[in-house]
Amino acid sequence: MALQLFELVGTDEDRPFSPYCWRIRMALAHKGLDATSIPWRFTEKDAINKHKSEKVPVLLDGERAVADSWAIANYLEDTYPDRPSLFGGEGGRAVGRMLNWWGDTVVVAGMFPFIVADIHGHLRPVDQVYFRESREARFKKSLEEVASNRDKGVDAFRKSLDPMRLTLKTQPFLGGAAPNYADYIVFGPFQWARAISPFKLLAEDDAIYAWRERMLDAFNGMARNSTGYPV
Amino acid sequence: MALQLFELVGTDEDRPFSPYCWRIRMALAHKGLDATSIPWRFTEKDAINKHKSEKVPVLLDGERAVADSWAIANYLEDTYPDRPSLFGGEGGRAVGRMLNWWGDTVVVAGMFPFIVADIHGHLRPVDQVYFRESREARFKKSLEEVASNRDKGVDAFRKSLDPMRLTLKTQPFLGGAAPNYADYIVFGPFQWARAISPFKLLAEDDAIYAWRERMLDAFNGMARNSTGYPV
CATH class of the missing domain: 1.20.1050.10 (Glutathione S-transferase Yfyf (Class Pi); Chain A, domain 2)
Known part of the structure; x- marks a missing residue:
């Protein structure tokens, strides 16, 4: 199932800059998971409100939406347990x-x-x-x-x-x-x-x-x- | 092999008060290990110098002496791996x-x-x-x-x-x-x-x-x- 990650950007889509989104970008790489980036800007609340969040990161994993970087990290650890561990136990x-x-x-x-x-x-x-x-x-x-x-x-x-x-x-x-x-x-x-x-x-x-x-x-x-x- | 722990006290031997010794006192209890307390005071340097330390805690495990609370915690974890883990992995x-x-x-x-x-x-x-x-x-x-x-x-x-x-x-x-x-x-x-x-x-x-x-x-x-x- 394709992963998608809402990531905060400004005028430049190649410059994602949320500290919380970067935690997840690194965590995805650690797990060897590809995710398509969905550039998101501060005032685009509607795009994430429908996933029941007011902030990014929001991770879409097929039908599932997970918000909040800590929750996403835990989701990745639990959903992809056969890949390298994020926490080491x-x-x-x-x-x-x-x-x-x-x-x-x-x-x-x-x-x-x-x-x-x-x-x-x-x-x-x-x-x-x-x-x-x-x-x-x-x-x-x-x-x-x-x-x-x-x-x-x-x-x-x-x-x-x-x-x-x-x-x-x-x-x-x-x-x-x-x-x-x-x-x-x-x-x-x-x-x-x-x-x-x-x-x-x-x-x-x-x-x-x-x-x-x-x-x-x-x-x-x-x-x-x-x-x-x-x- | 009997464990012994040098613990900082003052006038009252029933009032051990080093933050570092208390870490180890709790760690020993966690591991279910008994240790005899050796009351030690600030100026009794000779008693621990012979164990190559200038500070407490110093743990004696038979012939072995281990100083520094972090080192002792690691020693206990590695030496008594079958007892409850101090770190959870x-x-x-x-x-x-x-x-x-x-x-x-x-x-x-x-x-x-x-x-x-x-x-x-x-x-x-x-x-x-x-x-x-x-x-x-x-x-x-x-x-x-x-x-x-x-x-x-x-x-x-x-x-x-x-x-x-x-x-x-x-x-x-x-x-x-x-x-x-x-x-x-x-x-x-x-x-x-x-x-x-x-x-x-x-x-x-x-x-x-x-x-x-x-x-x-x-x-x-x-x-x-x-x-x-x-x-």
Whole structure:
């Protein structure tokens, strides 16, 4: 049954940029599953509402629709158990739930202020209106004000990644000797930023920088070959 | 072969209070292994130096000595594979490495300033001198100054636990349906605080408070039966 994945894009369909969609794009590659991408933009709510979701990613697997990146990862693990495991067993899945929240609250939320104004620049006018209104309401200031402090704010963001940085001292991937969904949880946000912002999130001598390079190279450079800025 | 565990204590041998020792005390119970406790105090360096460590926990398994809580957990998992798994498979062990660093850098380091002055009050005079000098050098201020701001600082600490709090919305333990080493990583620090400080680290309506109650009840109330303050 053919798989299809709704993926967030802006003006450029070759530049999918949702951190959550990228988690699933990597997970599909890990499972060796092909999925047709369905480009989706912020204001195209009708296209996914009929699949009972208001956000992407939404995965279509034949008649089945699954929304939310964590739910999709679990769906793929359970539906395609004979393919390489995303979690490395039930213990990995259970702790993965917490790593996923760490990825959302520390990594995604941590880098969002730095790149939010750059996202705006990659959207169609109709999506720009929606994006600016909804995000400025959330931050209670203009996108440009949010981003203006990023050169100072980046140090605290980098520091917040210490648990990951220290882990990479003794293993090349969060998943161990090879990447698994633990890595895709964190790589998704970095690929999101790379797609739409020239801002340097990591110093070149950071172990996380080297990890990101390995992730960009994974699956024959799948993520690196997607349009983005130099990192 | 009899197991023995060096555990940090102060004036009261019934109040072991190292976060790292408590991780292993829980791990041993999880594996159904008995270990004789060897009370150890900060200045008793000779007792563990001969086992090639400067810190506790140190586990003695017959002729073998293993230091460092993460190394001990791995040793127990590999040496006693027929007993209940601490990690739930290799994926859980790999991601557990990162959770362990999160536990060290966010949980242990986050609560340490709040309880550091209370620790001092539970030490013998000779250990108090060592503790005050070494910790004040680290903080670059007196223990009392470090602790003085804890009523304000606790909000940021609680907020830093969001990834865990959100995880507990959909599963009772970090390890899933039942506790495993993922839980002991975080519970160790809470039991450390409980042993030597009356400070309220968690609000009673916090999901992490309820989780801590479940952990205190685990293994027939092993942790709850160890001397400590009401939490």
